Amino acid sequence: MNECAICDRLATPGSVYCEYHSKAYDNLRDAFEKWKESLEIEWDKYLKQLLETEGTGLWIQEIAEYIIQQGSI
Numbered sequence: 001m002n003e004c005a006i007c008d009r010l011a012t013p014g015s016v017y018c019e020y021h022s023k024a025y026d027n028l029r030d031a032f033e034k035w036k037e038s039l040e041i042e043w044d045k046y047l048k049q050l051l052e053t054e055g056t057g058l059w060i061q062e063i064a065e066y067i068i069q070q071g072s073i
């Protein structure tokens, strides 16, 4: 079993994230898909905007920071 890419928990099978971070990631992708329909926004800009938004959940913040650091989609 591998560790989550972000925290020390075990990653869920088929994912680089633990169950909490993988759930946060799914929520993030879902939210982004909805945003994309109304706003022309890039994934990385969306993530950066999230980090600047007050009230963004901790799990989401950690995921967003991680993805930005990786520079990947």
Ligand SMILES: [Zn+2]
Pocket: 004, 005, 006, 007, 008, 009, 017, 018, 019, 020, 021
């Ligand atoms: Zn995790």
